[in-house]
Amino acid sequence: MSDSAFAYHVSPYRYIARYKNGVWEDGFLSDDPSIVLNESACVLQYAQNVFEGLKARRTADGKIIVFRPDRNASRMTESCMRMAMPVYPEDLFLKAVDDVVKANADVIPPYGDGSSFYLRPFMIGTDPVLGVKPASEYEFRIFGSPVGRYFSSMIKLRICDLDRVAPHGTGHVKAGLNYAMSLYAITEAHALGYDENLYLDAATRTYIEETGGANIFFITKDNKLVTPDSGTILPSITRDSLLRVAADYLGLETEERPIALSEIADFTECGLCGTAAVISPVGSIDDHGTVLSFFRNAPEESSVTHMLREVLTEIQQGDRPAPKGWIREVCPD
């Protein structure tokens, strides 16, 4: 596995459970990565889908651990409720994670090369609908893929003129439609040489929200970690963990509050956080030609962002004691 690729690589087994007549049938593992759907399946016509993302890693002593999967289970519950989908029971979600990890143990990358096994739980509405309404049959699946890094160097962001979510919309849940909304903008950003778009709040276009695939944080001159408080961004599990690491492991002050675009020049460091992004330093934000640079006064290696990344990744990798409940060990049968 190359250290520089976040891409789909088919793995041997995935978990499948189907919902029919108002109940979840027993789930099972399958070696077939394909899905056959009716042409009018709700997911195809009306985008009724939700998903999650989490990672399994090998530890130095050969165990396989998963980082905070209970949080993904509960976020998927929230997503399903918002998308009028049946909730997949959280205990079964966790068991399915274990089953997929165990069944694919042979393709989980070794300890220490920066790669991991990304798990993608998702749910789709499968039966045909033509009038706009939720499906009555669903499929829940988890597949996995060995992955490397998402970003490889200092990130360049631009302030995006398009919105990916609406006030009172679906920004706080992980629904595929939010990502569909970002595809045009990310294609344009890449073509212009940026790594990602930074979205503003759609209601006033004055506050920082997040990027298309990660939350954002800033570090102040006096080493405080500041991150946006907003009801229209995805509540990142990495960000939640980062706030805890900053306060409890590094003794930093933390603050969740609305962050105005007009104040970001005051910050000294900026980073993205997410399961795929891990913690990635942001080198610059381009606001329509006004470019704000971060890590101006000292190299990234001596920054607070760097320290935060070191501690969090050591915890995620099993190299440092984690807060209670953060690490789920998956034992082979």
Ligand SMILES: Cc1ncc(COP(=O)(O)O)c(C=O)c1O
């Ligand atoms: C839009 C968006 N925001 C934030 C995140 C980070 O969330 P998490 O840390 O739970 O992976 C992700 C990735 O899952 C995302 O897609």
